[in-house]
Amino acid sequence: MDQDTANYRQNVEEHNKEMAQTEKSQLKYQKLSFIMSMLSAIFTGAVLIIVMCMVAYVVPKVNTIYDSTMVSLNNLEYLTTELKEADLGGTVDNINTLTIQATDDMSRTVERIDKVDLEKLNEAIDNLNETVKPMAEFFEERNPKSEQE
8 A cells, every 4th residue: 555655645746736736837827917917907098098089189189070061051941941942943034034134225226237338428527627727717706816826
């Protein structure tokens, strides 16, 4: 039995050494796991703080953009309503009618100007000049002041 007892004790000692070594490696793994958990918690907290800062910075800008967008949409809706109510087709037709009428009037005016006999007009002006010239000379003789000025 002594041999068996010695073998048993030796096996127990080897088993205890293995257990101690396993315990050391588990403790080392637990420390590493704890460090990794702490780093993960720190990084998660940092990311959370960054996200909160970004939200605090971005939300007011988003609200401003939203308000501007709503104002623009309301203006667009108003303009759309105004355009629907405006009779653009009728307005364009009126403009076309007025343009055609103005063109016709201009054509008639040009025709009338072309019909004017410029030679007779010049002759009438010369006749008027001959008629008015003696009267002008008569009034010049009676009013000598106008010559001095």
